[in-house]
Amino acid sequence: MRTKAVRLYGKNDLRLEEFELPPIKEDEILAHVVSDSICMSSYKAAIQGPDHKRVPKDIDKNPIMIGHEFCGEILEVGLKWKDKFKPGQKFTIQPALLYEGGPMGLLSAPGYSYKYIGGDATYIIIPNEVMEMNCLLPYNGEAYFYGSLSEPMSTIIGAFHACYHREQGKYIHHMGIVEGGNMALLAAG
Template sequence: MKTKAIRLYGKEDLRLEEFELPKIKEDEILAKVVSDSICMSSYKAAKQGPDHKRIPDNVNENPVIIGHEFAGEIIEVGAKWQHKFKPGQKYSIQPAIYYEDGPLGVLSAPGYSYQNIGGDATYVIIPNDVLVQDCLLTYNGPGFYPASLAEPLSCVIGAMHANYHTKPGSYAHQMEIVDGGKMAILAGVGPMGLAAINYVVNRKDRKPSLLVITDIDQTRLDRAAEIFPEKWAQEKGIELIYINTGNIENPVEKLKEISGGGYNDVFVFAPVAPVVEQADAILAHDGCLNFFAGPSNPEFSAKLNFYNVHYAYTHIAGTSGGNNDDMVEALACMSQGLDPAGLITHIGGLNTVAETTLNLPSIPGGKKLIYTHKNLPLVAISDFEERGKTEPFYAELAKLVARTKGLWNVDAEKYLLEHAPEI
């Protein structure tokens, strides 16, 4: 089986190549990749090359396939795994496999460490390393792109599960957000913030009674409110409020007024010191501040009120990614109808991956979704209508996304897969 893939040879050295995959062993699986979401982690890996902890030192001689937020279809199953997987099943992969016998031991990960598996490819071989860790996850929902976004959604899910609270007189931590409590998500209308709103409101087992979303960009706030209206949340038992803190003289005072004194769970979705300090200031007694946004500056810091840490039991949590259970939950949520399309802002083909990955920080918007069998430019969904004036393909895509308030959807994906040129 031949595959086309984006392979990393060294720092900023990404190449689109075609090569022959070896015949699968009895403990491996041959799979087709349909979609991959480009992650900032891939940018970091491409920039650092072998200096990256998950990239092998000999990558110049044995290049690896990049991309780790991918989904597709199982083609052939080795004898060892035929009791569990079947051709035709849709799948996603938890890339943080922590397998001691991988190329880099516990640091091994698809999309970083392997020659024959990564998201930016047409076909891959799923190794035993992934399978023995239960990191190949089947997906039974509509389309393919939701499964590609299971990994970023799992990060949101993991953050919610990582929050904790205490009980007076006990040192035991009670994990999770406060059911029926008050929650704030600061700087919360970027793509990951939209995913968080979607997940929090749609949860069945545990949710806040009040959810306040802040930002300083009114356009983005208006867009979030259009996608996730306050009335929609109200119907699900949550009072949802959007606040532009850039237009308020004393945001802390206003936010505390809305909550009646403070918030049980506060999430910070931007690595900005004043936002962190604002989050700390609005915590209720035993409130948990979750610093969700990963800073690139290793010296990043902010002031915190340690009087409240001592006397009001305020505390901090933080996560980096989701675990396997979070991925399973993400896929289950999407199989039951949760659509993570709010994360996606651009669509492209495998031919755009190298340039997009190396320039990712300078490309505005959210997730760049790649259809690996297609030859397409990277185009913002918001530009479909304009391009459609001269290109019928984008005119049809514009009509399809208009049905879902400008969001990518299963019908648009189906049309693309049927009509876009092959790579």
């Protein structure tokens, strides 16, 4: 399958290229990206290139696809995942995999570390570790761009939890109403 993707080759070296994806393996998924949000983290990766903590050092020889806030449709499913995912199914991605076996260890993430998965592409190959870590999320919304916003929304919610449910310097999580505390309204409608 031919894809068109923005790939990172070095500091400030982004290239829009068209190339052939390899056939998927039995533990991979082929997908079509429909929507990708633009994130300052992608800008930071483009500026820093191989100095970015999630970007491999050898991108001059093995470029990566950028973009980590994306939503799309599954086209083909490898044998290992046929019981869980189906062609035609919509998906979104949680890019923080926390998978030790990725190209950058625990820091590996789609849109930063991989040759064939990133949101700034027409077609991608989703590697096994995305499914192993339950980071390929079924999406049932009507508009794909809402699915692209799931990752940035999760960072907002995480920031609110960190600010309003934890004592500074401690990692103990307290839920509920706190006397003298503040409350944030995330969504209403």
